[in-house]
Amino acid sequence: MSKRIQLFLFTMKIIFPISIIALLSGCGLWSDFTTYFNTYYNAKSIFEEEESSILNTPKNLFEFKEALISTKSNQNLEKVIEKCSKIMQFETESSYFDKALFMTGKAFYYQQSYSKALRKFLELSALGETDLSLDSKLWIGKTQIQLRDFDAGITVLEDVKTEALKEEREEIYSEAFIKQISYLIYSENYSEAIAKINEFVEVIDSDELKAEVYYQLGRLYLIQNDPENAANAFMQVDQYDPSFDVEFYSRLEYARIKKQEGMLDESMQLFEEMRDEDKFRDSLGMVELEIADIYYIKGDTDQTLDLLTNIDSTYQKNESAGIARFRKAEIYEKDFVQYDSAMVYYGRVTSSIVSRELKEIAKEKYRVLDKYKLYHKNIHDLRRQISYIEFPELFVQDSVKYEEYQKRKQARADSIALANSDRLAQNRQLITNMTSETGDVPALNNLVTGQQGNQVPINNPLTVEEVIYPPPKPTVSIDSLHKMIAKEQYDLGNLFFTDLNVPDSALNYYEKVLSEYPNNRYYAKTIYSIGTYYLIKDDKVKADSLFQVVYDNYKNDTVYLEAAKQLGKIQRTSDSDPxxxxxxxxxxxxxxxxxxxxxxxxxxxxxxxxxxxxxxxxxxxxxxxxxxxxxxxxxxxxxxxxxxxxxxxxxxxxxxxxxxxxxxxxxxxxxxxxxxxxxxxxxxxxxxxxxxxxxxxxxxxxxxxxxxxxxxxxxxxxxxxxxxxxxxxxxx
Known part of the structure; x- marks a missing residue:
């Protein structure tokens, strides 16, 4: 290498670092450089990752309340706030100061610390005109609405929309519009919300957003009980570029409207088309639920149950399985009047993946049917006790039967235990004989634990028999037992009348109370209850005749007052009376x-x-x-x-x-x-x-x-x- 070249390289080693230092040290650039790489960059990276996660969480487009964030996200946003605080405290000359302030406000907003968020956005606005002025104004309006300062927030958002149109900031314009609409829906001002959406949809450029807005518009029309406009809105969705969920649910709702309007064949065709499209395979349970419902409306209960059973077994980890169980329970309860089967399925719903509301309904249904079983068992036991008093030898016979049943039950348990013991002994012997040949110890061990496919069968010599309960020994007189039966039958009648909503069955039990136990303490109230039965049957003449019986003959009974009210002899108390x-x-x-x-x-x-x-x-x-x-x-x-x-x-x-x-x-x-x-x-x-x-x-x-x-x-x-x-x- 020549001396001239060596001299040039030596000179550059000295001049280049000095030039870089001079460049970065002028006009605060060095400060910006160290801030960006030492603090701001880390805060920005963490924030963008968390914000992306929050914004990508599925939610209703016009959801008013902000969703709670995870503990991890909350901790990461605390780090962002801490880092931005250092920037704002020690790097006031940095050009990243306003960005750090804006990021802090948004972090507080996502944490739902709205007062702190508003303070930061107002501080940002106080800096004067910056690149973030319109953004901060948008977030001021959003935050004020979350703080329930609705009038101020709506006014700010209206100003944001005007400025965003001038500056051609489409994203900010859309977000301000969406937040206004979400407030109207939250305040149940549906008519104005629909008007705003129709105004909004005319200025949307994004086909995906437009499709989602039309879907939400359809849902609002359904709330307003306007199926015709709802159907038109759902049909518009397909004209644009909907996401998978928006397309699926808009088509589902459109087919539901046809079903509700009585167009069952057209609705069935729409649902079957959805079922046959492979892209909807993960949501087939919901489609098949609708098809089952159409069969039910047509009166084909057997086909309905077959479909519901298939949904229950095929989509066990899906909400549709829980809904199918609930529908089966309803059919067993109301169509077949098989309360035991209904109770089983209502019980299964409570452990299924369904909405909290449906679980609560299922729990209440289960409770009512459990009371039904209890009343029946109590009546049966009380009648048995009467039989035991009248025929003492029956108590002895039933006691002997129960004792023999207990012996057979114990023998069955011993037989099963012995069979299991023999099976384990045989498997151990197989292990001993085969270990040296196969060397497959884990596979052989499965024989002992019962995991091997070809297990030694258990031959149970005893057949399964009906459970026999111990006979209830009478402890009171027959007269007392009659009074207790009257109470149970009266309560059972009330259960049918109010909880099960089967008034004809209620009447049957009320009449039994009167005919079988004429001098019981519930006699007057039972007459009154039968009167209310005829009221709901629109037979006021018969109802009044029963109320008159109570009024004339049971003046010392407080039900007399209610009968007097029904007859118009006492003015009813207004609900406004505290x-x-x-x-x-x-x-x-x-x-x-x-x-x-x-x-x-x-x-x-x-x-x-x-x-x-x-x-x-x-x-x-x-x-x-x-x-x-x-x-x-x-x-x-x-x-x-x-x-x-x-x-x-x-x-x-x-x-x-x-x-x-x-x-x-x-x-x-x-x-x-x-x-x-x-x-x-x-x-x-x-x-x-x-x-x-x-x-x-x-x-x-x-x-x-x-x-x-x-x-x-x-x-x-x-x-x-x-x-x-x-x-x-x-x-x-």
Whole structure:
């Protein structure tokens, strides 16, 4: 190499580094350079990765509420905030300051720390005109809406749209429009949302976005119960470039509309076309559910069940399987009235991949059907006990049968255990004989663990037989058992009437209560319930005749008041009365046997809502419970006397007037201490709880206990401040 060349290379080694240093040190460029590579670059890389993950998470285009981010994303955004904070604190001269501020605001927004986010976006706006001015304004509007400052946020977004059009910032324009529409949908202003979408769709350039907007428009029309416009919107989707999900669901909804409009053959054809397209193979379960529904509407229940069974077995890890189980349960319950099978499938739904709402419905259905089974079992056991009392030898025979069943059950268990033991012994022997030949120890070990395909069969000599339960030994009289059966049948009737919605079956059980157990405590209420049955059957004449029976013959039963209301003899209480819901709650507690709490809450209504039309009814209800459930006649008399004194013109006061007079006479003749009179405070507490004088029914010579007929009171629930042991006394 020549000396001239060597001199040139030596000179360049000195000059080039000096030139680079001089270049980077001028006008803050060196500061920008170190900031970018030491802090900003790392923060930007982390943020872009997390933002991409957040934005790519599937969600409704017009979803108002921002989704929660994962713990990992939250931690990474904390790192971004920390790094950007260093940039803004120590590198104020850096040209990356505004970018770091904007990135911090967005990180706070994704973390749903909206107040902090807004503060950062406002700080960015305060810097004056920058490349990020319009972006920050967009995010200010979005953040204000999330902070529920709706008017300010909508106004800002409208300004953003105007500026974005001028600057031809299509992405910002679309995002502002979308956020406005999402707010309108969130506030259930569907008509204005539809108008905004129709305005928005005219200015969208992206065919993919336009397809999704038309799909969302169709869904809004469905909410507005406008299937014609919904169908037109769903048809528009195919004219553009929809994503897979948007195409699938728009076609699904369009076919559903045809089904709902009664065009079953056209709908079936549309669903079958979707089923035959390979691109929809991962969503076939939903399509087949719709096809099964069409068969059901056509009355082909067998074909429906076959399809649902296939969906259940084919798509077990898909939501469609859970829905198929629910539909099968409904068919078994409502079409076949096979409650045991329905209960099994409702139970399976609760462990399936379905929406929370469907799981809750299935749980409630399961609970109701479980009660149905329990009522039937209780009735069966009670009737068996009656048979055992009438024919004691039957109890002995059933006890012997149960003992023999237990022996067979134990023998079966012993046989299976022995067969398993023999199988394991044979497999171990096979291992011993074959290890030296095959050397395949893992395969041979499978013989022991039961994983080998050719297992030694277990020959069970005992056939499976029906489960036999121990015979219930009678512990009460036949009369008591009859009363218990009447209660179970009445409750079963109510279950059919209210929960299972099978009123004809309810009527069957109500009539059994009246015909088989005529003197039970539920007699009046059963008559009233049959009256309500005929009301829903639009036979008001028959219903009123039954209400009249209750009204004429059961004046000492609280269901009498409801019958009076049905007959128009008592004005119904308006739901606007604040005591109304309290009264219903107290009544519910009474029906659930929480009599002490019920008394307290009825008294609370009387004390706190003395001007309410329900006050007299609540006072009567509390006295009724004390008399008939608690047998605390003195305390009941205290309430009755207050009722007579303060609400003497009500039907409740007239109901107890004669009874209270007889009670007063008996108390006087027996020289018991008299009941304190009501005072203006009207606050009930206790009188002599040990008094033996009972409140007598007028027209009878002897003091008798009035037997309770379960009432239908319109409930109450405010607890009195000074009530103890649910007994009552007038405070003086």
């Amino acid at each position: 005591a109304y819901n309290l009264y219903l709650a107290a009544e519910e507690k009474y029906y659930n046997s929480e009599v002490d709490e019920a008394v307290k809450e009825f008294i609370g209504i009387y004390k706190n809502y003395s001007k309410s039309p329900l006050a007299s009814q609540a006072l009567f209800a509390a006295g009724f419970i004390l008399e008939n459930d608690k047998h605390d006649f003195d305390s009941a008399a205290v309430l009755y006397k207050s009722l007579l004194s303060e609400y003497q013109n009500t039907p409740y006061a007239k109901t107890i007037m004669a009874k209270l007079n007889i009670y007063e006479q008996e108390k006087s003749s027996s020289k018991q201490s008299s009941i304190p009179e009501s005072v203006s405070s009207g606050t009930p507490t206790v009188s002599n709880k040990n008094s033996k004088t009972e409140l007598s029914t007028p027209g009878k010579q002897d003091s008798v206990e009035i037997k309770r007929k379960q009432p239908l009171l319109p409930a109450l629930q405010q607890k009195p401040e000074t009530v103890q042991d649910t007994t009552v006394r007038i405070e003086e």
